[in-house]
Amino acid sequence: MNLPEQLKHMADQCIACDLCVGECAFLQKYGNPKQIAESYDPEDRSHQSLPFECHLCGLCLAVCPKDLDPAGMFLSMRTKSIGELGKKRRFKRILAYEKRGTSRRYSYYTLPEGCQTVFFPGCALPGTRPEVTLKLIQYLQHRIPSLGIVLDCCTMPSHDLGYFDHFRQMFYEMTRYLIRNHVQHILTACPNCFQIFKKYGRGLSVQMVHEVLNQHPPEDLPSLSGTLVLHDPCPMRFEDSAMQAVRDLMAKTGLHFTPMAHEKDRSVCCGEGGAVFLVSKPLSENWKKIRKAEAGESPVLTYCAGCTNNLGKTMATFHILDLLFDPPSFMNKKPKVSRAPFTYWNRLSLKKRLRKTFLAKTTRERSFLDGILSFNNLLIVDPDRSFTVPLAEQLEKMGFSVFLASSGEEALKRVYKNDPVDVVLLDTVLPDRTGMEVLGRIKAHKPFIQGIVMTGKSSVSEAISAMKSGASEYLVKPQGLEALLGHIQAAMDEKQDYEQQMLAVQTGPFTTPRHLKTRMAEIKSAAAKQRGA
Incomplete structure (x- = not known):
C-alpha cells in the first residue's frame, strides 16, 4: 500500500484501544495511530518531523489486537517527508x-x-x-x-x-x-x-x-554459572527460532536468566532504533530507562552489537558472543569492547x-556509485491497467521501483527527461504506436536500457521485429510472476554488465580523453549490436 492507502487503512481499522499508546512514549506524545492517521497531512510542514520520532521497533504491531502496523505507516511517512525536509544535515553522522x-x-x-x-x-x-x-x-x-x-x-x-x-x-x-x-x-x-x-x-x-x-556448539563451550536478564533486540521480536537458540545456548553454558516484563515479541527498543536519538533524545532515553528498571542490578545479555553498545552506557551489558568466544572477559565482567x-x-x-x-x-572491494549504477527501475508500458497495476504492486513488494505508462509517448517522455529506467516492459500494441517502435527509439537514445516485449498473440515476424528493435526477450502473455521475474532479473543483469564496463573505463588507470572516447564507443557499439543495428 502507498501512504494514502496506509493512512486510510489505519484510520478505518484502528479501534483506538490505546494498547500501543500505553507502551510507547512517542504515541503518548502524539496520540493513537487512528488519531495520527486522520490528522496527518504530508504537505503540512509541522507534520513532517513527526515520523522521525518513532523508533520503528514494532512493539505497536506486537500488542495490536487488529494486527495493524503503525511503524510501517511511520516509515512510509519518513519516505514521503525526508526529501522535502532536507534532513541530511541532521542525519549526516549516521x-x-x-x-x-x-x-x-x-x-x-x-x-x-x-x-x-x-x-x-x-x-x-x-x-x-x-x-x-x-x-x-x-x-x-x-x-x-x-x-x-x-x-x-x-x-x-x-x-x-x-x-x-x-x-x-x-x-x-x-x-x-x-x-x-x-x-x-x-x-x-x-x-x-x-x-x-x-x-x-x-x-x-x-x-x-x-x-x-x-x-553445533563450539567444542570449548565454557561452563559458567549465574543469573542474568536477556534483552531481545526489537528486530528479532517475531523470530521465534532465533530467540530460542539464544536461550538454549545460555542453558548449555550453565547460565540462567530472569524473565523481564518486556521480552520476546514484547521486548522494548534499546533506544537506538530509527535514529530517534538524533531527533529526540528524551524519547530515546525513555526506552533505556524502561529496560534498566526491569533489569534492576542484574547484568544484561543480548545478541545485537548495537543494543550492547547503547544499553552498556547505563548498565552492565554483554554480547552473547563475548560469552562464547571470550569467556574470561565475560566472567571478569570486562569485555574487550572498542x-x-x-x-x-x-x-x-x-x-x-x-x-x-x-x-x-x-x-x-565495492566500487558501486549511487547515481551511476542503478538496477531496480522498471518501466511498464501497457494500456491495460488491470494488468499493470497488480503487477506493479507485486514487483514493488520485491524491491523494484516501478513506473507505469499507458502510451508510447508517455514512456518516451520519461526516458527523454532522464527518469531512472533500467528495464522497459512493453506490450506490442499501444494506443499511439507499436511497442517495437517505442523500444527502438528508447534504445537509440539510451542503448543500455534493456527491453522486454510482451504480446497476447505471437508471430514469427513480430518476434523478429522485436529483436531488431533491441528486445532482450519476446514473451507471450500471460506469464507467471516467477517466470517474469527471472526475465526481468536477467535484463537487469545485462544492463549492469554494460554499465560496469563503462564505470571501469571511467575510473580505470588509463583515462586519457582518447582512451575514454574509444572504449566508451566500443561498449555502446556492443549494446547496439544486441539490438540488431
Whole structure:
C-alpha cells in the first residue's frame, strides 16, 4: 500500500484501544495511530518531523489486537517527508557511517570455490569486537569449509530514514553480485541485517549465526554459572527460532536468566532504533530507562552489537558472543569492547587480516556509485491497467521501483527527461504506436536500457521485429510472476554488465580523453549490436 492507502487503512481499522499508546512514549506524545492517521497531512510542514520520532521497533504491531502496523505507516511517512525536509544535515553522522561501510576502503568480499554460504557480520560487531569476530569466522570456516565472508553495510540507516531509492540501489547491487556468484544463504550476527535480508534479499535465505552455534556448539563451550536478564533486540521480536537458540545456548553454558516484563515479541527498543536519538533524545532515553528498571542490578545479555553498545552506557551489558568466544572477559565482567574512532581501525585491520589469510577464488572491494549504477527501475508500458497495476504492486513488494505508462509517448517522455529506467516492459500494441517502435527509439537514445516485449498473440515476424528493435526477450502473455521475474532479473543483469564496463573505463588507470572516447564507443557499439543495428 502507498501512504494514502496506509493512512486510510489505519484510520478505518484502528479501534483506538490505546494498547500501543500505553507502551510507547512517542504515541503518548502524539496520540493513537487512528488519531495520527486522520490528522496527518504530508504537505503540512509541522507534520513532517513527526515520523522521525518513532523508533520503528514494532512493539505497536506486537500488542495490536487488529494486527495493524503503525511503524510501517511511520516509515512510509519518513519516505514521503525526508526529501522535502532536507534532513541530511541532521542525519549526516549516521549516513557518513553507512557510506564508509559501503566504501571501497572498508568493504571486502571473499568467495572461495563452491561458495554457497557467506557470513555477513554487519558493521558494529567487527568494529567493537574484532577478535571475537575473527574467532567466530574461524569457527564457521571449520563448520563450512566453502564459507565466504562479506564485509559491507546493508544500508539499513538509509532504509529507516526514508532514503529508499538510495537503499534499494545499494542493497540490490550487493545481492545481485552475490547471486551471480552462486551464493544462496546468508549467515549474519546482526539482527538489523537479518531483517533487511529477510525482507529484501530475494533469491537469498538468511539465518542468525546463533542458530548455527546452538545446533553445533563450539567444542570449548565454557561452563559458567549465574543469573542474568536477556534483552531481545526489537528486530528479532517475531523470530521465534532465533530467540530460542539464544536461550538454549545460555542453558548449555550453565547460565540462567530472569524473565523481564518486556521480552520476546514484547521486548522494548534499546533506544537506538530509527535514529530517534538524533531527533529526540528524551524519547530515546525513555526506552533505556524502561529496560534498566526491569533489569534492576542484574547484568544484561543480548545478541545485537548495537543494543550492547547503547544499553552498556547505563548498565552492565554483554554480547552473547563475548560469552562464547571470550569467556574470561565475560566472567571478569570486562569485555574487550572498542569505541570510535578505534572501531574504524579495527574494521580495516580485520579486512587486512582476511586478505592475508583467507584464500578465495573471487574477491572484490565495492566500487558501486549511487547515481551511476542503478538496477531496480522498471518501466511498464501497457494500456491495460488491470494488468499493470497488480503487477506493479507485486514487483514493488520485491524491491523494484516501478513506473507505469499507458502510451508510447508517455514512456518516451520519461526516458527523454532522464527518469531512472533500467528495464522497459512493453506490450506490442499501444494506443499511439507499436511497442517495437517505442523500444527502438528508447534504445537509440539510451542503448543500455534493456527491453522486454510482451504480446497476447505471437508471430514469427513480430518476434523478429522485436529483436531488431533491441528486445532482450519476446514473451507471450500471460506469464507467471516467477517466470517474469527471472526475465526481468536477467535484463537487469545485462544492463549492469554494460554499465560496469563503462564505470571501469571511467575510473580505470588509463583515462586519457582518447582512451575514454574509444572504449566508451566500443561498449555502446556492443549494446547496439544486441539490438540488431
